[in-house]
Amino acid sequence: MSDGRLDDAALERLHRRARAHRWGLAPERLRRALEASAARAFAGTAPTDADRTKYLESLHLEDLALACACAEGLDPAWEHFVREYRPQLYRAGTAIAGDAGRELADSLYAELFGLTTDAAGGRRSHFTYFHGRSSLLTWLRTVLSQRHVDRVRATRRIDPLPADETPGALPAASHAPDPARGRYVALVRGALIAAIARLAARDRLRLSCYYAQNLTLAEIGRLTGEHEATVSRHLTRTRRSLREAMDRHLRDEGGLTPDEISACVASVAADAGPLDLADLLSTDPRKGDGRDRSV
């Protein structure tokens, strides 16, 4: 392998491992896919041959070969995809979007089939965006999930806010305005900014999944590859450290007494107001630099 080009021996080995012969996929077509996948994975870097080989060996080669063959329009591959993957695609669509899932899956299926055209006016199967880094089924489910989320978010942006008198309107504070609330919110915000910024990424992930997304401990564990007991233990620890850091901040920086700290927390809890922890949770230094975060 040199200059990013896969040597013939490696190609033959990978072609055999991918069982690409089942679909009649030419080795050269698989070579292009493998080289494209490696180029994408190592964009901006100069990997060694060993690194590149290790990466290629780690790919979901059979899925990649199937995707390539489908993109090429090879009948055996399509028959296999229709038989084995299409039902799962539609099942996933229904699970994700309910009644709208069929349309969601239809849309993706049409793109996989190559019914969409690219900028140059030519047909391009969406399979060409699959590079074998995940399993084909996971990729399909991820694409469906992304599209569903983007659709919902777009819909929410154009939905009018509920009128004040409607039941869905944001509840107003039921108590008299707390004159110290503004100060309390600023103190809590400052404390949480400092504390959350010190958390490890995975701790922030667990925290936001639990409190913002309402995922169960088991679901969080599925994302992070941990047992739910482990997730619970880490969440407890994170929460404890946040509380301790906030109390310390309120005491040291705000000069609050223990009673005032309790009143501060109670006040903010009753009406969190404009606090936006999405900003607090994001500590990505490259935020907004426009760089593609694909890895």
Added chain:
Amino acid sequence: MTRGPVPHDHDDRPDAAFDAVLRRTLAGATPRVGGGDCPDDETLGAWFDRTLPTAATQEVEAHVAGCARCQAIATVFVRTAVAADPAPRFWFSWRVRWLVPAAAVAAALLLWIALPGRPDAPVLETVTSRAERAAGSALAEPPASARPPEPIPAPDAPVGARDTLPAVTASEGVERAPASFPGASAPPAMPAAAERADGLPKAAAPAPGAVAPSENRAARAELASPTATRAAGAPAALANPAGSVPTPGASAGALSAERGAVARSAAAADAAPGDAIVSADTPASRWRIVDRRRVERSTDGGRSWQPAALAAPADLIAGASPAAGVCWVVGRGGLVFVTTDGLTFRRLTVPTSADVTAVRAPDARTAVVTTADGRTFRTADLGITWSAAVP
């Protein structure tokens, strides 16, 4: 689904106020549009699959921790775990995988022997009876030129699955379907399955008086596997609807044909099962799978049958009915259906795409399904959530 224990505060007592601060502020956080900053779909997919290198995993986690869009995607993904198969456990390794079907067959055999009301010791199908079966099957099947030859058991197949099936005997007082019963046609989308389904004896309505000897056994069999289903439920389901007494010759032919069906049903691991009959615990309420594509229900003990609607096309293998009006049917490609009204089967999302070859339903909300590769999944909420179960 419960969210699990809520983490406690620093002195291990619930801190509702601080919990509310976190919950309200995080849940009300302004959604951020990830845009070009978000990982692409394949990177997210690889993160879900946990196949990313460590550095890339940390980078994705750092992003998702602060990106409402990616969190939402992850939430949708993880909550619709259609194919989120659990990590393979050691007992599913190839070395011991054969133990699962072997144990299932052994359990079915023990059940058969232990159940009361059995008139005779089970007649074990031997090599000789297999030859008889092959001859008899030919009576009910299209010309040999139209069918593939009888499948030869694989050398590594469990012996019990093919050679020790309890044969259905005429001494059970059950009338048989005519030997010339027409074969079933299979969906064109599955040519291989269609070939295997052709010529299998088609289930017919049982005669009113022909079900008593097998009633108890059929009800208890609950379709632990297609094999058990056929062995226990077939006599009732294959009764002659006309109620006529078959001639010895016709009976023998039909018996042999049925044995052929039993053998195919037993070979579920080869994805060539026969149609299955479901018996409910309420004797008058019965189900049957017809042509492997349709489900019919009888509420009068099998005198009449009404079709039930399936939410999607299916290649069905087995079923179970824990109560009148409730029925589970399973099939190829991870298909699991359930009905609770006795009329319409809705399709469930199960965490596997493998062929589902057996289902057991202990009660109206609980079911345990077994896949062809030996894995078992359990639901206790009518299929809303599933968990991997120890077989």
